[in-house]
Amino acid sequence: MKTFLSIVSQPSIIIALVTFLGLLFQKNKPSKLITGTIMSFMGFTMIKAGSGILSGVLTYFSQIFSHAFHLTGIVPSNEAMMAMTLGKLGSTAALMLALALVLNIIIARFTKFKNIYLSLQLVIFMAFAVTAVLTDLNYGKTITIIIGAIFIGLYMAIMPYLLRKYTRDVVGNDEYTIAHSGSIAYFIGSWLGSKFGNKDNDTEDIKLNDSILFLKNPNVATTLTMFILFLVSGLFAGTAYVSKLADGANFWVFIMEQSAIFASGLFIVKAGVKLFIEEIVPAFKGFAKVFAPGAIASVDVLVLFEKSPNTALIGFLVSFLTGVVCIFIFPFIGLPVIVPGLMACFITGGAAGIYGNATGGFRGALISSFVDGLLLAILPAVSLPLFSFLGAQGTTFADPDFIGISALVYFIFKWF
Template sequence: MEKLDILMKTDVVLVFVITIGILMQKKEINNLLVSIVKAIMGYNIIVFGSNLAISTLGVLSLTIRRSLHVFDIIPSNETMISIVGYSYGKNALFIMIIAMVINIIIAKLTPLKYIFINGYYILYMSGMLALLINDKPTYSLIILSGIYLGFFMSFLPFITAPFIKKITGREDIGLAHFGSVACLIGGMTSLIFKNSKEEKKEKKKSSFMRDSSVLMAISMFFIYLLAIINIENGFLYDFTGETNKLYIAFKYSINFTVAFYLIILGVRMMTDEILFAFKGIGEKIIKDAKPAMDSAVFFTYNPEIVMLGFVTSLVGGIVTLMVQIKIKSPVVVPPVTTHLFSGGLAGIFGYVVGKRKGALLSAFVHGIIITVIPIFLLPLLRPHIGLMRTCYADSDFGILAIIFTFLRKLLF
């Protein structure tokens, strides 16, 4: 498992990719060192911001669960990878290596030119596939799992490429994210709001608000305040160390805003170096190779809509949760971090085709999808994780697990 962790650390992958790309362009060693340092600094700023966001949103998640008194299915990618742990780490490593090789082969031989650079998401998905074959981890199933994952590491960036092009205005970068399907479905539903007349009006609005950290902090203040207003002081003190609700809402809204802008700062530092390195890889190794990168990379293009998408996706999740309670189905607690990183992206997908109304619809649909899919995913994982009430949070884990289970039954 230690080798697995080292191999899949994104900073290690970045150093490897940048080194190859710079050397292929026959640049001097000082250029290589500058690119590596800037990319790793950017990555670590992203990690610091992401960890701060996750811990801050963890408080929001706890208060939502406490307010609604629901503890049925609690999706969490981080919890799932800890379950994979040492028991399934060896198989996950093999699946991961096969998947990365398949991803490169596909990029070399087909029009799917995307290299999936998101180490931890590859780790998460490899772990899930290792769980799904745990009852019979034969070499054939391990190889099938690796090929299966490698194909989707190439295919998902390809099918989201039209939206990414609209978001970025460029074709040399893709999305490496296993929440792609829900974002894609949300973005496609927003096509009903496609309206060219709205574009100029929206541009004037967003130009004023695009970089407004104050707007974000105020929005999150009210979200936190609404979440904790009816929570007893003793419970709040246990996990925040504070009892004053106004102060708690203020503190965590500021922490969230700082985290968000740290992520954006890190992305800006890292992305330029990655794209520069891929110029060498594309010219010398894989013609027209394109890096596929995490959802946070695309937050820089419209931070305001990311916030709108996050809040709307969370609302979609809570509304769906209420319906689940009403119809007495299994209840899925909203994974707040996923609503930020995937729901925010879904908002951008919707915005580029349907402006603000499109962003609202896309993110809301995303929130519904990720609150429904765990109901179908958990039964597939339960034989391998026992009675634990958790599963993976992003949409593609459930979708790929269902397809893989069907494929396995068909072939074996």
């Protein structure tokens, strides 16, 4: 089971395998087989490397921000929850995910939900969450695996299908759709954007004064945005604290470097996305032809960040600020304080902004990323009792889909 978990937690391996099989089934020449497989593997590895850089910078920022404003509370972390429950739930979750993947392919082959979910590194967290819920309800291991696999397999096939229409608005075609754990937020945000936004006012087309035209460059806009966030938080935290956190580095040098490193990480992610999409989309047609004719690949949401880079940045800020506001509201309504997860706000908030912009322009982007920020705060707060038996202190599952599917399973099967 540990071997299987290690494989599915490395999406680059899954992507390379799908690309290899797709090119093989298309009877490509050995040179193309080798090149396509390596390039897709390299592309997704670049995405992972870039994401690691982003995560490192956001970890620094989170520490500075929490110290500056004396924040204490629940910090949602899927990785922490999985690490704490690996020994207890690992084998059950791995079998559940394996069966769910098979079910996803069967559904894609025989129904209209022709999407194969390739972001297995995400649904492994969902498998742990669902396993935890059913274990707490005293279901046996075999029943837990079957029930969980059915729900997750259906989710893997249906959720990308529901997003397909809105993904088409972003991408412009049906070559691929999105498989991500923030899909509930993207779906709600896209729908609200279409109802209350204005699609003609595209965020990327906003006219800027000539004096600030440099902000149209996404690398410059990202660097300056992160610099301002680091500067404000760093001044409140104290330059001495920041320098100590940076192993004695000069305060100004450190925040400038971290801002540029963040923009560099995002640049690497987008470059990896370009490589990855160029190889996986045509290769997947060969894979689908054998296993599920007509199916399309459902891939990680980071592939959208190249489409609307400035919108993604706005979505991140709105999602994060929404979470910050919730910190001050929740104690007055009896909910625990949820400290915003910076990486979750960046990825799901940015993606929500992109979806909202595609359906409702600038206003839609604001609405959609606001919805994402609310879900990232409210769902972990209200779902703490679902996972309390695990004994996790100070953390819980983070993403809307993990909590949403787990809650659905709980409310159905608590009666049996």
